[in-house]
Amino acid sequence: MISISLVVCVCTEKDLLRRLLDRTQGLFDDLVVVHDGPDTRNVREVVEPAGGRFFERAREYQQEPHWPFAWGQAAHDWILRLDADEFPSEELKQWLIKFRAGAEPPGEISGYTCNWPWWNGRRAVAKKWPQGRHFLIHRQRVRFFGMVEQVPVPDGRFEFLDLVLHHQPVRKSHGLYNVLCRKQAYHWRNCISRSLLGRPTDLNCWRWEDPRWPLVWEQIRRRPFRTALNRLCVWTLRGMRDQWRVEGRVYPLVAASAPVYHALLCLRYWWLARAKGLSRS
Numbered sequence: 001m002i003s004i005s006l007v008v009c010v011c012t013e014k015d016l017l018r019r020l021l022d023r024t025q026g027l028f029d030d031l032v033v034v035h036d037g038p039d040t041r042n043v044r045e046v047v048e049p050a051g052g053r054f055f056e057r058a059r060e061y062q063q064e065p066h067w068p069f070a071w072g073q074a075a076h077d078w079i080l081r082l083d084a085d086e087f088p089s090e091e092l093k094q095w096l097i098k099f100r101a102g103a104e105p106p107g108e109i110s111g112y113t114c115n116w117p118w119w120n121g122r123r124a125v126a127k128k129w130p131q132g133r134h135f136l137i138h139r140q141r142v143r144f145f146g147m148v149e150q151v152p153v154p155d156g157r158f159e160f161l162d163l164v165l166h167h168q169p170v171r172k173s174h175g176l177y178n179v180l181c182r183k184q185a186y187h188w189r190n191c192i193s194r195s196l197l198g199r200p201t202d203l204n205c206w207r208w209e210d211p212r213w214p215l216v217w218e219q220i221r222r223r224p225f226r227t228a229l230n231r232l233c234v235w236t237l238r239g240m241r242d243q244w245r246v247e248g249r250v251y252p253l254v255a256a257s258a259p260v261y262h263a264l265l266c267l268r269y270w271w272l273a274r275a276k277g278l279s280r281s
Helices: 014-023 044-050 064-073 090-101 176-180 183-196 215-222 224-247 252-275
Strands: 004-010 030-036 053-057 078-081 086-088 109-115 131-138 142-145 157-167
Touching: 004 014, 004 064, 014 044, 014 086, 030 044, 030 064, 044 053, 053 064, 086 090, 090 157, 131 157, 176 252, 183 215, 183 252, 215 224, 215 252, 224 252
Parallel strands: 004 030, 004 078, 030 053, 109 157
Antiparallel strands: 078 131, 086 157, 109 131
């Protein structure tokens, strides 16, 4: 038998967390919930009756800085890393049941990824795209630094499962509106940019000791304008290509959302670095 800890970081998402716990019954052995900032809606009352442990942490306006702490509180090495507005499909639930009943995977498997369809507030926009959502990790086989948009870095490899993790927030989960109009998106870009002025080891880390930035972030530091243009063009085209391969159709505005976000991020970093006399072209 394999034991799993469900680890969730939330901020006032009481009803969504209740839905998640209802949809994941029987899929985990341990529950850890970290609240970003003061628990003003008494989320604790949903967690403790479910047998979970609840922690309030200083407000960060994002969940990634809390992950190293949360993973450290987990009772088991296999971490089911879900957001409050997510829940597994029936096929993914069946896979998790079999996974828990099976033998320990080979040591080179650091975790598993799955499909994570975009949600328009009423229904899923796609059936299987985007792919690559990291939902199950072995905490002793990954490294991580707590910056928004950063994902766990495997010691070995992640294995892809052609299964769906539903992402159903109360609002639309994708699109240019989220990138251009949501205050949270501006906050995230500012946090990332300020982090890039330092080193990843300045952040809350899990098994991360390298002061160097991974290439995807170092490119922003070295050539912000060139990186902005490259991601705006190349990433958009690559996204449409992947959409066509997986879905048999193209969603141009959806494909452009992440590239536009990163282009704005590059410009924000350049502005802050320029103010500190660190700017590069």
